[in-house]
Amino acid sequence: MAGTGRDLHAQYRYRILSLLISKYEGSRSFQTGTPGKQRPQFAMKKSPLAGDYFDEMDHRKREAIHAVLAELAAAGVVEVTWPRFQEGRQVEKVYLNFDAIPRAYELAGLVPRAERIYRLRQVLAPLASHPWEWVRGWWAGVNAALGERKTAGLDLEDLDGYEELVKVLLALPELEDSTPERVFSQRVLGDSKAFEQRVKKRLLAILKSYSPEEYETDAEYLDSVGLTDNPKMVLVAGPFTFRVGGTAVDVGELPGGVGLAAHTVRVMEITAVTAPWVLLVENLTSYYQVVQGVSELAVPSREREGDRDLAIPAGLVVYTGGFPHRGVQLFLRRLQDYRESPGTTARPPVYHWGDLDYGGIRICEYIHRNLIPDLQPYLMDVTTYTRYLPAGIPFGDEYAARLRHLAEDPAYAPWHPLLQAMLEHRKWVEQESMGPGATPPVLPP
Numbered sequence: 001m002a003g004t005g006r007d008l009h010a011q012y013r014y015r016i017l018s019l020l021i022s023k024y025e026g027s028r029s030f031q032t033g034t035p036g037k038q039r040p041q042f043a044m045k046k047s048p049l050a051g052d053y054f055d056e057m058d059h060r061k062r063e064a065i066h067a068v069l070a071e072l073a074a075a076g077v078v079e080v081t082w083p084r085f086q087e088g089r090q091v092e093k094v095y096l097n098f099d100a101i102p103r104a105y106e107l108a109g110l111v112p113r114a115e116r117i118y119r120l121r122q123v124l125a126p127l128a129s130h131p132w133e134w135v136r137g138w139w140a141g142v143n144a145a146l147g148e149r150k151t152a153g154l155d156l157e158d159l160d161g162y163e164e165l166v167k168v169l170l171a172l173p174e175l176e177d178s179t180p181e182r183v184f185s186q187r188v189l190g191d192s193k194a195f196e197q198r199v200k201k202r203l204l205a206i207l208k209s210y211s212p213e214e215y216e217t218d219a220e221y222l223d224s225v226g227l228t229d230n231p232k233m234v235l236v237a238g239p240f241t242f243r244v245g246g247t248a249v250d251v252g253e254l255p256g257g258v259g260l261a262a263h264t265v266r267v268m269e270i271t272a273v274t275a276p277w278v279l280l281v282e283n284l285t286s287y288y289q290v291v292q293g294v295s296e297l298a299v300p301s302r303e304r305e306g307d308r309d310l311a312i313p314a315g316l317v318v319y320t321g322g323f324p325h326r327g328v329q330l331f332l333r334r335l336q337d338y339r340e341s342p343g344t345t346a347r348p349p350v351y352h353w354g355d356l357d358y359g360g361i362r363i364c365e366y367i368h369r370n371l372i373p374d375l376q377p378y379l380m381d382v383t384t385y386t387r388y389l390p391a392g393i394p395f396g397d398e399y400a401a402r403l404r405h406l407a408e409d410p411a412y413a414p415w416h417p418l419l420q421a422m423l424e425h426r427k428w429v430e431q432e433s434m435g436p437g438a439t440p441p442v443l444p445p
Contacts (some may be wrong), residue, residue, distance in 0.1 A: 008064045015049060016068060017108035020078070020096035025113045031149045033114075035098040039079075044091040053091070069094065077104050114149065116156040121146050123162050131173050134210040164189055164199050175226030177262040178326045184227060213366065215323050216359045223325045233259035234327045235284075237291045238316035241272040242334075257291055257317070262327035270338040275316035275348055278335065279378060282354030282363060286431045287319040290353075316348070323363055324371075332371040351378035356385050357428035358402050361415050379434065382421050388434055392427030400426065 023040035024030055044053055052061040069091065072078040077100040081093045096104060105112050127139035145152035155161065171188045185195035200222075207221040215221045222228065237257025241250045244267055251258055252274065260268075281287040318335075320328055339347045350372045354360035360380065368375040400423060406412045407419040422428060 008060065009068060012049075012052075012061075012065050012068045013072070014108055016065070016072070016078075016094065017104050018110065019048065020094065021101075021104055021108060021110060024096060024101060029098070030113070033149070039098060040096040041093055043093050065091070072107075075103065076100050077107065113156065116159075117146050117149060117151075119159055120154060120156060120162060123159055123166060126166055127169060130169060134212055135169055135206075138206050138210045161198055161202070164194065165202050168195065168199050168203060172225045172227075177226070177266065177330075178223055178228040178232060179226055180231060181222070181227050181229055213323075214362070217322065220323045220325075224323075226326060228325070231261065232321070232325050232327055233261060234265055234331045235259050235287065235319040236317065236331065238278075238314075239274040240270060240316055242268045242270045244268050260327070260331065262330065265327055265330045265334060268334060270334050273316060273335070273338060273346070273348055276314065277348050278316040278318065278350040280318045280320050280332075280350065280352040280367065280375075281431075282320055282322060282352075282360060283431045284319060284321065286353070286434075287317065289435075290317050320352075320354075320363065320367070322359070323366060329371060332367070336372055349376060350374065351376050352380070353378040353431065354380065355429065355431045356380060356388075356418065356422070357430075358399065358406070360431070361406065361412070361418070365412065365415075380418065382417050384434075385418060385421055385429055388429045389425060389427060391433040392425065392429045394427055399428075 019042055020040050023042065027036065027038075027040060029036040029040075044050060047053075049065065053065055055061050066088070069078065069080050073080055076097060079095040079097060080091055081095070082088065083090060083092050086092075102112075121143060124139055124143065127135055128143070130136050130139065142152040142154060146154075167188055171184070175184070181195055181200070182192040186192040189195060189199070203225075204218055204221055207225070211221060211224065213224060215224065219229065223232075235257060236251065237254070239250075239252030241248060241252070243249070244264065248271065279290060281290055318328070318331065324332065335350075338344060339350075352364045352367055352375055354363050364375070364377055364380065403419050403423055407416055407423065412419070
């Protein structure tokens with residue numbers, strides 16, 4: 001029984017001190033580092049200890065609490081007040097003395113929050129010189145908050161987790177191609193599952209708040225910094241030729257097109273594009289419909305070996321998969337290099353076809369701003385929207401607010417008529433709902 005009594009005594013000492021310390025750490029006095037007029041305190045009747053203290057079935061609890069308070073008061077750590085005529089019988093309030101706060105941490109076995117904040121600032125310090133502006137922006141915000149003794153939403157108990165986050169953020173700029181998460185995790189953290197289990201959620205939260213671009217999915221946010229669940233291919237079909245070293249490949253001879261690995265795209269050079277136009281397609285179903293449609297209408301070419309007819313796509317079709325992943329971006333840069341090359345005799349126009357919605361408009365503008373300066377939308381206007389409106393999908397106020405934000409942005413001025421139509425009818429149109437009737441594209445040569 002004696003051992004049980006000691007355990008109860010230790011339990012209540014910890015609970016009382018940790019409660020007072022939490023009151024202190026949440027106070028203005030803690031944030032400023034200067035004791036205020038009001039000491040950290042709690043009223044027994046309204047405290048988490050009330051259930052034990054007023055337990056009529058077990059008076060040992062109250063006796064243990066009284067013993068702990070007497071010990072702490074004798075040490076000058078706390079001051080206890082009692083209702084009139086109830087001294088020694090029923091505690092009214094408990095106050096933490098400012099000058100005894102270091103001793104309170106020591107007795108409770110707790111690391112002072114100021115010390116934990118200092119350690120976390122040291123862990124995050126390498127991000128101050130990160131090569132990416134948005135990372136430096138996140139660091140500056142949390143560092144300023146920590147400097148004011150605020151947690152900035154960070155977990156002060158997980159320094160190891162933030163050390164891993166810093167390792168990841170410092171390693172990301174070194175990625176050239178999209179890298180599988182588990183390969184990256186093994187390389188940077190020494191454990192293939194560590195990134196997914198301990199860092200991914202935090203990285204996504206930072207990306208969604210500080211990334212210079214707003215994406216539609218978690219996968220797109222991660223791809224924007226070079227991470228992917230699995231390597232992604234670049235799907236492209238149509239008459240163009242590229243060279244890798246001494247090998248030339250004519251994709252036009254393959255009616256269904258090809259899937260190019262990012263590494264292939266990195267080392268390839270586009271040497272000829274005989275297609276009269278290039279069409280970027282947002283969604284996979286529509287991509288296959290376009291490829292099949294233009295192939296069927298193309299002029300057959302005679303393949304001598306085997307004496308078979310092959311339908312060659314009339315245009316060059318590229319699948320973007322929403323916001324283009326790094327491999328697609330690299331391919332479009334290679335295409336633009338070809339189009340801008342002084343030796344290029346033909347410069348086929350480039351069009352983009354996507355959903356008539358918030359994401360589709362932003363994807364088109366992203367490609368226009370970052371990859372193809374003369375990009376033109378295809379089937380992304382008010383006329384097309386009105387035609388397919390019966391198949392539109394209704395949206396609510398939150399989605400409307402996002403559209404309204406674009407409708408008020410001068411950078412999206414060419415899209416304002418379509419945005420206004422969408423806000424008027426409260427519907428957006430999926431690319432797939434246009435069906436085969438929208439393909440093959442009727443594009444000028």
